Amino acid sequence: MNRIPVAVLGATGTVGQKFITLLEGHSWFTVEEVVASSRSAGKQYKEACNWKQPTPIPKEIAEKIVKTTDEKLNSPLLFSGLDSSVAGPAEEKYANDGHFIISNSKNHRMDADVPLVIPELNADHFDIISKQPYKGGIVTNSNCSTMFLAMVLGPLHQAFGVSEVQVSTMQAISGAGYPGVPSMDILGNIVPYISGEEEKLEIEPQKILGSYKDGTITPAKMKISAQCARVPVFDGHTETLSIKFHKKPTPEQVKKVLADFTGEAQKLGLPSAPSRPIVVHEEPNRPQPFLDAWLEKGMVASVGRVRECSVLDIKMVIMGHNTVRGAAGAAILNGEALVKKGYIKV
Amino acid sequence: MNRIPVAVLGATGTVGQKFITLLEGHSWFTVEEVVASSRSAGKQYKEACNWKQPTPIPKEIAEKIVKTTDEKLNSPLLFSGLDSSVAGPAEEKYANDGHFIISNSKNHRMDADVPLVIPELNADHFDIISKQPYKGGIVTNSNCSTMFLAMVLGPLHQAFGVSEVQVSTMQAISGAGYPGVPSMDILGNIVPYISGEEEKLEIEPQKILGSYKDGTITPAKMKISAQCARVPVFDGHTETLSIKFHKKPTPEQVKKVLADFTGEAQKLGLPSAPSRPIVVHEEPNRPQPFLDAWLEKGMVASVGRVRECSVLDIKMVIMGHNTVRGAAGAAILNGEALVKKGYIKV
Amino acid sequence: MNRIPVAVLGATGTVGQKFITLLEGHSWFTVEEVVASSRSAGKQYKEACNWKQPTPIPKEIAEKIVKTTDEKLNSPLLFSGLDSSVAGPAEEKYANDGHFIISNSKNHRMDADVPLVIPELNADHFDIISKQPYKGGIVTNSNCSTMFLAMVLGPLHQAFGVSEVQVSTMQAISGAGYPGVPSMDILGNIVPYISGEEEKLEIEPQKILGSYKDGTITPAKMKISAQCARVPVFDGHTETLSIKFHKKPTPEQVKKVLADFTGEAQKLGLPSAPSRPIVVHEEPNRPQPFLDAWLEKGMVASVGRVRECSVLDIKMVIMGHNTVRGAAGAAILNGEALVKKGYIKV
Amino acid sequence: MNRIPVAVLGATGTVGQKFITLLEGHSWFTVEEVVASSRSAGKQYKEACNWKQPTPIPKEIAEKIVKTTDEKLNSPLLFSGLDSSVAGPAEEKYANDGHFIISNSKNHRMDADVPLVIPELNADHFDIISKQPYKGGIVTNSNCSTMFLAMVLGPLHQAFGVSEVQVSTMQAISGAGYPGVPSMDILGNIVPYISGEEEKLEIEPQKILGSYKDGTITPAKMKISAQCARVPVFDGHTETLSIKFHKKPTPEQVKKVLADFTGEAQKLGLPSAPSRPIVVHEEPNRPQPFLDAWLEKGMVASVGRVRECSVLDIKMVIMGHNTVRGAAGAAILNGEALVKKGYIKV
Secondary structure, X not given: OOOEEEEEEOOXXXXXXXXXXXXXXXXXXXXXXXXXXXXHOOOEHHHHOOXXXXXXXXXXXXXXXXXXOOOOOOOOEEEEOOOHHHHHHHHHHHHHOOOEEEEOOOOOOOOXXXXXXXXXXXXXHHHHHHHXXXXXXXXXXXXXXXXXXXXXXXXXXXXXXXXXXXXXXXEOHHXXXXXXXXXXXXXXXOEOOOOOHHHHHHHHHHHHOOEEEOOEEEOOOOEXXXXXXXXXXXXXXXXXXXXXXXXXXXXXXXXXXXXXXXXXHHHOOOOOOOOOOEEEOOOOOOOOHHHHOOHHHHOOEEEEEEEEOOOOOEEEEEEEOOOHHHHHXXXXXXXXXXXXXXXXXX | OOOEEEEXXXXXXXXXXXXXXXXXXXXXXXXXXXXXXXXXXXXXXXHHOOOOOOOOOOHHHHOOEOEEOOOOOOOOEEEEOOOHHHHHHHHHHHHHOOOEXXXXXXXXXXXXXXXEOOHHHHHHHHHHHHHOOOOOEEEEOOOHHHHHHHHHHHHHHHHHOEEEEEEEEEEOHHHHOOOOOEHHHHOXXXXXXXXXXXXXXXXXXXXXXXXXXXXXXXXXXXXXXXXXXXXXXXXXXXXXXXXXXXXXXXXXXXXXXXXXXXXXHHHOOOOOOOOOOEEEOOOOOOOOHHHHOOHHHHOOEEEEEEEEOOOOOEEEEEEEOOOHHHHHHHHHHHHHHHHHOOOOOO | OOOEEEEEEOOOOHHHHHHHHHHOOXXXXXXXXXXXXXXXXXXXXXXXXXXXXXXXXXHHHHOOEOEEOOOOOOOOEEEEOOOHHHHHHHHHHHHHOXXXXXXXXXXXXXXXXXXXXXXXXXXXXXHHHHHOOOOOEEEEOOOHHHHHHHHHHHHHHHHHOEEEEEEEEEEOHHHHOOOOOEHHHHOOOOEOOOOOHHHHHHHHHHHHOOEEEOOEEEOOOOEEEEEEEEOOOOOOEEEEXXXXXXXXXXXXXXXXXXXXXXXXXXXXXXXXXXXXXXXEOOOOOOOOHHHHOOHHHHOOEEEEEEEEOOOOOEEEEEEEOOOHHHHHHHHHHHHHHXXXXXXXXX | OOOEEEEXXXXXXXXXXXXXXXXOOOOOEEEEEEXXXXXXXXXXXXXXXXXXXXXXOOHHHHOOEOEEOOOOOOOOEEEEOOOHHHXXXXXXXXXXXXXXXXXXXXOOOOOOOOOEOOHHHHHHHHHHHHHOOOOOEEEEOOOHHHHHHXXXXXXXXXXXXXXXXXXXXXXXXXXXXXXXXXXXXXXXXXXXXXXXXXHHHHHHHHHHOOEEEOOEEEOOOOXXXXXXXXXXXXXXXXXXXXXXXXXXXXXXXXXXXXXXXXOHHHHOOOOOOOOOXXXXXXXXXXXXXXXXXXXXXXXXXXXXXXXXXXXXXXXXXXXXOOOHHHHHHHHHHHHXXXXXXXXXXX
16 A cells, blocks of 8 residues: 555654654655644754654655644644643644544543553554544553553453552653753652652553443553652663452463463554564563663563562563653554554545 | 770671761771771771772771781671671671671571661660670661661551551662672663562561560561662662551651651660651652752651552652661661660670 | 851852852851842742752751842842853842852853952952952852863963863763753763853963953963863763973872962861862772762862873873862852952951 | 674673674674683573673574584684683684684784774775784774774875874773673763773774785874773763874865765675764764764764864864674674675685
8 A cells, every 4th residue: 555644743852753763664654744833833854853863863854844733734644742731622623624643642541532542452442433523533542651551451451350550660761751851850860750640550551451332431440559750761661560360360370461462453463563562571680671672673561570469469570662662652553553444544 | 985996897898888987987986997808808998998988988997907807806896797698607706706796787687586676666676685695796787678668667557557568669779789780780771670689678677666575576467568679879779668557547647657756766865866767758759869868867768759549558759878777877876776775885 | 257148149050059058057158148030039948949959958048038139138248150141230230239249150250350260279360359340349260160170270380381281071960050951861871062161161271370460360371172071970070181281290290289289278278178179099090070079078179190191291180079169169269268368348 | 695604702791792683684694603601601692691782682593502612613704702811812723723703802903913904994904814824814803992083083194194183082881891880880970091991092093094015014103192981871982082183174174074985895885884984963962872873773983073173183072882883893894894805715
């Protein structure tokens, strides 16, 4: 098929840059439009953007003129890295205009008619788009820390029934965007607080793991308690989990369920889908951001140290690339699923 | 009174250097002897030592000749930063010779006749020294991460009864000594594993919070589940806690009990005792190692973000200086308590 | 004598906070007034300030009401950490009103009638204040990197005549203030550029080392070529130097001149003067920011690795605490010198 | 052609691991043998190796049995990352046995009959192999910091004649191997000394830029003065240069010569040759390790901030990937050149 033209919204920001990096050479999509705030309007992308990726700006993007959110767009599919301060109404407007918005922002995530999708887990939730009042539609992916938590809880909930979760995170600075975290706050330091983060971790997984029927998502019933910290790591969110189950499994059973897991993204053969969504490590000191964040091009949830917990049932450490699988890569995978499942006619 | 001569064992290591730094100008003690491995024997301390403290070697120590563990010592009180690979038999030998050893090593901590003391919490445990077969005695302080956990659990257990604890740590590199953690492992990275650490955190608090009667320590009954990670922070261990109580308190009650707490160390007026052993922070993003590790000369446990937990009862973040209150400072405080309570005749 | 009331301008910024920290318990000065932008006006200092120092806000300062730069001040002596974007006119206004301003800002440093003073080197330059059109006066200290360069060049120029200097700096993030350098720019990275910094390093030392006669400062004649980089270090600027002399000395001669050096600040016995302004290290791997920045309470220039250079004559590494001796501490020392030399009647 | 079997010596070390990573999928070479110390002998590579690369061990390597340096090897071409403590005699032995050794070690670099080659600059020096007493031969690449310095000096010396160079380096921790630099030495710190490094930087470029005639290399005549520091950067050595020329060029002339430069490696179309060996940056704050170390797969020297120097003639900042172009990649490129130029019959 011809490559589908897509736009990147919030293209100059950290997530926007990652969209552009990940979409370079994509087999289905081609970035036709880059959109940012009026401050960047009319400039070439390379002039408007404070590029912070370790690979250069793709040549075909560098000289594109940045459009503002006021302009009409031509692409049917829009990947949005817009800041949450402006994303809400902008995404509605685009959806009204007939576009499909794949949003990384929190604004519409918890709306009753907006799917919050991880294609390995709940691709059936896409159907709720039909309930939306728009000509097009809005689809969201989860918060970056939620992504790895939900990915791991998904198959475990299916197999053993998850009832309670304690999670403590150590999150990378790239998650806060640019300029984001001042170096004086984090160099050799820990900040044990990220505004709004714990709240997302405590409610998003239940929606993702919820059941969809007749236009309604019924959230999964489980209690999640989160504590979130910022650490001096560039990319890669690490999370320690402790989980209570309805049917207590052994660590070996947990590892087998996780290692064997594949989902709809793998069945559909989506271009950005990792061959295995979850990698289980056996070494005692893994996963580590530096060594494991880029496994399967940054699209997996790494799991390690699965063992018994004396308070709940099972504890473990999980980790994944927060701006790839946790943000831009997640949205691209959602876009691929939408196309493959026929929601977007191209 | 005249200053009591003390020896520092393992004087060239990270904990040994901290002993020497903290004992500079101490009002009761004066470092008369420095002891290290045979590799350092006969050298001046400044030649034998790869000094890594941000203040210079005290002048009166710099040219002292390093003694080996084979030599007879004159000081009644020995502060030991010996590595656990050699500490066990060495400490017994010194105790046999009539010295009091205040040890930072794990070797004898869990022995039935060895007190594991935090003077604010269980100074009454010192009495068990009388059960030891030595002319002198061995006294231990806890693991560095245990220190802050036990300090916080102590008054809460007294007030509300602690039944279950989840703890996830983010531990500074100085805790691993020198050369310790290779920079390639930790610069911009997290290592979610510290050998043997979780085991200590899961059993030491119960001994410290246990009751002493007739020469026997009965451990407190509580389940602790720990996950320990190394982070790129120089000094200061951060821990996220979630606690279940027999009588569930409100966050305000928890904060009041912690902020009001003082113990035997404060009553005795020990020179190294902080005025408050626990500092409760109200700012949402505290405690932080860089900002709070040196509160009260590094001798306090900082507590912040006390709030309800949807899985257990109360969650919070705690932090403290791992080589001061968590190691050398803890041992010095034990030494002071021993002297003040009359165990050491000087 | 009674303690002299002083004001701190720009009191909520990084340099302002350091002023307040260093002035706590000062034997001559007492902070009576704290001044900041209108955004902070009328608030208590502790509310207005995002405190980033490792020691708490001094109690007597925490609840002071912050004044704006529009208000009249009562203190005869003002320490200014105002941002250079506003410092110029504000400092003139205060001087007109009869205050003595000790400024850390670049705005007036190179003015013909403004002394740029390091009390160890050119305390005689203070006399140029008499040429100022103000009822009070303006005195400046150097850029933070200049401080350590000038301090080392001073005695060497006196002894051997400096003709050419190459300097390459590795500067700490605290030099950029708060929020300052984004963590995504500097964590595990080098930024080989600091706006305006090289220009200051290339002209300020000549003014400081210049001769004062009849109301005119004649700059020293030497060529300085600078390259400045930002590095992931919290406090402490490191600089590699290579120097060409009129009379080429041996490394031993250089070390002796530096180690023996004292200046007017030491002769006057100023409270903040280090006993030795320059510390010469013999270890091959020193000075280092972590180990040496706090020598003599952060008020010295550390020098190491003095050796022959095959291109110019002598090379070496220098380092010092950029926000203490390089900023707030330098200004306080200038204030002390002004008082001791009778420029300020109190 | 069939892929040439190669061996990697010192295969478990940092440079050895980089060899294995870079040779994965190489179009000319295939790793048949992995060799390490007797400690690793007989183990599978994945068991013997503490793998520290951000991509997994290639599958075809993971289970290879590690050979010791005592065993006979079958591969004609050996890439050596052996530690300098053992590399000298081992390399001679292999050369005697008929192998070609491409060594990253310093031991034979300055030998009169050993070529020290950067294929862009002095591929003609390979001919000196004929003077070696071995059935095979030894070829070396430069020290990691020398690589970028020599690459930049090469075309400039050709065009304008370089007479004097000042260089000050900021070197990444990966250059010291594993475990290498202790984290307590470098986290948030600078160590202004690297043993033996300055000496290499001061003599290797002259050999590389020397002229080869009749079996003799006559070193280029230029004075180089180096100061080397270790900084908390993972990969990427940064160097500030100041250069004096026989014919002083303008900054624009310097940039043009550097940007236009290509050499023998490009003419021969070697698989690992970058399309441009030198990338000239125009942004004022580049090059930076994080953003630029991986340009052209880590095989270029980045140059930025080319400007006039008031002491010598021209100053600039250079940077490159120390374990790719500065070590393993340089050796592989030498191996490719040897094959292409017919020194190795395969």
